[in-house]
Amino acid sequence: MTFMLMLVRQTRHRAKHMQFSMGIRNYSGLLGRRLRRLVGVVLVTAIASLSLASSLSAKNAIRKVNKEAQEQYERLFVLANTEFTLLHEIAHVIIWEKNPPIFGREEDAADTIAVMAQMMLPADPKAGGEIRKLQAVADGWKLEWQLVQEDDLENAYWDLHSLEIQRYYNIACLVYGADPENRTDIVTAAQLPTDRAEWCHEEYALAKRAMDWLMTKLTDSPVGAFTSQHANVTVSYARNTTLEGEKLDTWLRESGIAERLAEALMRRFDLPRDIEISFESCPFPNAAWDVKTAKIQFCHALLNRFLYLARELSRERNESADNSVWKAAAHTTTSGKPGNSSTINARSPR
Numbered sequence: 001m002t003f004m005l006m007l008v009r010q011t012r013h014r015a016k017h018m019q020f021s022m023g024i025r026n027y028s029g030l031l032g033r034r035l036r037r038l039v040g041v042v043l044v045t046a047i048a049s050l051s052l053a054s055s056l057s058a059k060n061a062i063r064k065v066n067k068e069a070q071e072q073y074e075r076l077f078v079l080a081n082t083e084f085t086l087l088h089e090i091a092h093v094i095i096w097e098k099n100p101p102i103f104g105r106e107e108d109a110a111d112t113i114a115v116m117a118q119m120m121l122p123a124d125p126k127a128g129g130e131i132r133k134l135q136a137v138a139d140g141w142k143l144e145w146q147l148v149q150e151d152d153l154e155n156a157y158w159d160l161h162s163l164e165i166q167r168y169y170n171i172a173c174l175v176y177g178a179d180p181e182n183r184t185d186i187v188t189a190a191q192l193p194t195d196r197a198e199w200c201h202e203e204y205a206l207a208k209r210a211m212d213w214l215m216t217k218l219t220d221s222p223v224g225a226f227t228s229q230h231a232n233v234t235v236s237y238a239r240n241t242t243l244e245g246e247k248l249d250t251w252l253r254e255s256g257i258a259e260r261l262a263e264a265l266m267r268r269f270d271l272p273r274d275i276e277i278s279f280e281s282c283p284f285p286n287a288a289w290d291v292k293t294a295k296i297q298f299c300h301a302l303l304n305r306f307l308y309l310a311r312e313l314s315r316e317r318n319e320s321a322d323n324s325v326w327k328a329a330a331h332t333t334t335s336g337k338p339g340n341s342s343t344i345n346a347r348s349p350r
């Protein structure tokens, strides 16, 4: 600022001198040459100060745009992962409360239901649509896996859940398998090995058949046919006192994600009892369905974890070319997807 002020002052001083000198130019050739030199200096100084100012304001503008884009990505990442997690937990609710036949592990089934439901939910095309959302979820798992490796933690092969990196590939495979013709770019961007990729269409078809069954056989009434006999699904928010909790809370409430999913669950399924979705403070970054209390507990710390992962991923992407973004051909079809809206829900101990 001080430097800018000096330049402005200098320019003003020389401009004053120039006005005076111009008056005597006709009397002396020498004075005229000096004056021309002086005019040149003034012009160069003025241009330099103008270009410095414009370069500074351009840098500020770029910084502002970058900051806005960064915040936009963080919001998308946090909300996409929150939606997936809620869908995974709602899947547990349906499995426990409606007893559909499940082959394989419940946690894998809940993940598949969550991915399929997230593909059915409306997504903002300006924000990259469903693919961007699902990539955010998959990337979250991949980064969690990388962090486990970096910290040399135990790989939980024995766990109820698939390993984080398997959850990543399962999501990538279903997203690609939903429309392989138009989503070939995803195979490269997601680093999906050919041995897996060539079966993704079949994996998706199997998941879709199960999902269609769930959405027709297990729902007891058409969408919107709400009656007072239905159990209630309520959403509650405790004050988020974590660092940046206020911002996270605002994003969450403004999005209306929890309320929309609660309503879909309530309207589509004849649940035997009331269910609560509770965003609250708890010691670990986790979400879980508690059968005893009929409550989905979503910890504030998990929202903070999502924000942390989003920032780590942004840093990674800025360092490398953005060739890891999943893209689909513009004419990707959405036909063949079951109706609008949905149900199901998302993950538990992360």
Ligand SMILES: [Zn+2]
Pocket (backbone or CB within 6 Å): 088, 092, 107, 110, 346, 347, 348, 349
């Ligand atoms: Zn779970």
